[in-house]
Amino acid sequence: MRSSSAPTFLVLNTKKILDRLPEWFPEAAQELIVVSSRGALDGADFPDMARLFRHLHIVEDFDRPSLEDELVALCRQFDVQRVLSTGERDLLRAARLRERLGLPGQSLECATAYRDKYVMKTTLAAHGIPVAPMRRLLRTEDLTEFAAEAGFPLVLKRLDAGGSNGTRVLWDEAGLREFARGWTPGRPGGPQLVEAWVEGEFYQINGLMDSGKVLLGQPSYHPYSDWFSVAYDAPGMSGMMPEEHRLSDRLRRTAADVIGALPPVPAVCAFQVEFFHTPDDRLVVCETASRMGGSMAVDTHEATLGVNMHGASLLGQAGRGDQVRISPSGQRQGYARFPPARGVLRRLPRECPLPRTLRYAAFGEEGRSYDGSTALGPSLADLVFSLSGPDIVAEMREAEEWWDANVVWEGRRNPVPSRWKFTHRRIPV
Incomplete structure (x- = not known):
């Protein structure tokens, strides 16, 4: 029986984490009202998943304008005390719900500063932080x-x-x-x-913050920004940097400046800051967000840092930030997400023999004609690999060279120009 004093949380979710919510919220069957996209079911049966929560509501279209009024009605029906969200697309919606219902959490002003690129960068520039x-x-x-x-x-x-x-x-x-x-x-x-346009190498910091202070930050190097994947079908690659990398500490300090300049999120919350490191040695902020990075970053960071950033953010929004546990393994990881190119896929490697391979999965169809990539669309194959040495560039380059040597396209159009090709660049470490 549910206690009348037990809190109730509304969770807005588009991530494939439904089966993990009871891990972070052991009383999920009494506490959680989950509003989720159908894709987040990830093939699970609705009745089986629904038994995990007090209420599970599947939404076919999260962008439907009338959805917000339905969410207000759900909050009132179940006497919701807090609204929690897992992704960037729901950041503003959750803030508007809190404002309409008088609930605690990230305000609309704060959420706007993390979502509206103009507001975000105007604020950072006013604090002397370089932006484009x-x-x-x-x-x-x-x-x-x-x-x-x-x-x-x-x-x-x-x-x-x-x-x-x-x-x-x-x-x-x-x-x-x-x-x-x-x-x-x-x-x-x-x-x-x-x-x-800002010329420079691309870096990210993913981590946890609380009330405007950085608690944890892991720097990563990215040979290509998301735009290169969309424009040129470049692989989405990321590699966690070692402590001794010449930019690691500087990236953390600058990320702390970024977080400190924006309105504080009043709870433990994941964050991401993207930087360009320019040829004249400046760190220019590309964007920042009060959520974890996408692609395979959540899984690789959990394996390395011992904390799931989605789970930590949900606990923080629920007022339970003191329950977040961080247990670093010390084992750095990288990943490569290989998107479809424009052309006919003639050969797709089904296994990866590289010695540092931790996981490899191929999804593409040989003989199929592809129309290119969207940054958030499906990939042809995913690779997760370990990183151990100080030269992160050499270890990551090996993955791209293996892929280029083993995937075969017929009539491929618009590949990455050679001047930007990762394997052609020399990057100081």
Whole structure:
């Protein structure tokens, strides 16, 4: 029987973590009202999964405008005390629910600072933290005037997009004119921000924060940003950096400055900060988020740091941050997510013989024609590997070279240009 004094939490979820919620919330059957995407069931039967929670509600379309009113009704029906979310797409929705219902947690102002790229970077710049020059796009003249000031290339973004979805690069004046002819300012789904191109190597910090302070931060090197995967089918690769790397401590300190500059999230919460390290040795913030990075970052960080970032964030939002446990293994990991290219897949390696391989899974279909990648779309194959030496670049390069030597495409279009190809670059460690 449920105690009348037991708290009730509404969990907004699109991640494949439903089976782990009872691990983090042992009283899930009494405490959790879970609103989840169907994909998060991950093949499990609804009745079996529903028995784990007080209530399980499956949503077919998380972007439906009327969903928020339904969530308010659920909160009132079950006397919800806190609203918890697991992903970036629900950050603002959860904050609006808290505001409408007078519940504690991350405020709408704070959530906006972590979701709206213009608000985010304006705030950081005001604190002296380097960001790319940028401008809001309200009219065509904003774009042409900014091009005259910043030069090419230019990067067009949506204010709230993730994974470089909708990002477009204008390389020259001809590209600007072509884009402007088909662009309607203010059209839903279109770009709302223009930034100057920042040349540099790409790094991330993923970790935990609490009330504006960094508790834990793990730096990683990424040979390609998400945009390269979308534009050129580049592999999504990440490798955790050793403590002795010349940038590890600097990345942590700068990430702490970023977190300290934004409105504090009043609980233990996962975070991510992305940086460009420029040829003139500056760390320029690309973006930050009050959630864990995507792709395979959650699993690899859990294996290395001994904490699941989704679970830690949910406990923090529930007011149970003191229950978060961190047990580092000391074993660094990296991963490679190989997206489909534009062409016909003729050969796909079904096993990976590299000695540092921890897990490899192939999903693609030989003989199938593919149309390229989206940063968040399905991959052809996933690889997780261990990292042990100080030269992270050499260890990661081995994975890309193996893939390039063993996958075969017919009629492949638009591969990564050689000047940006990871295996052609020399990167100081």
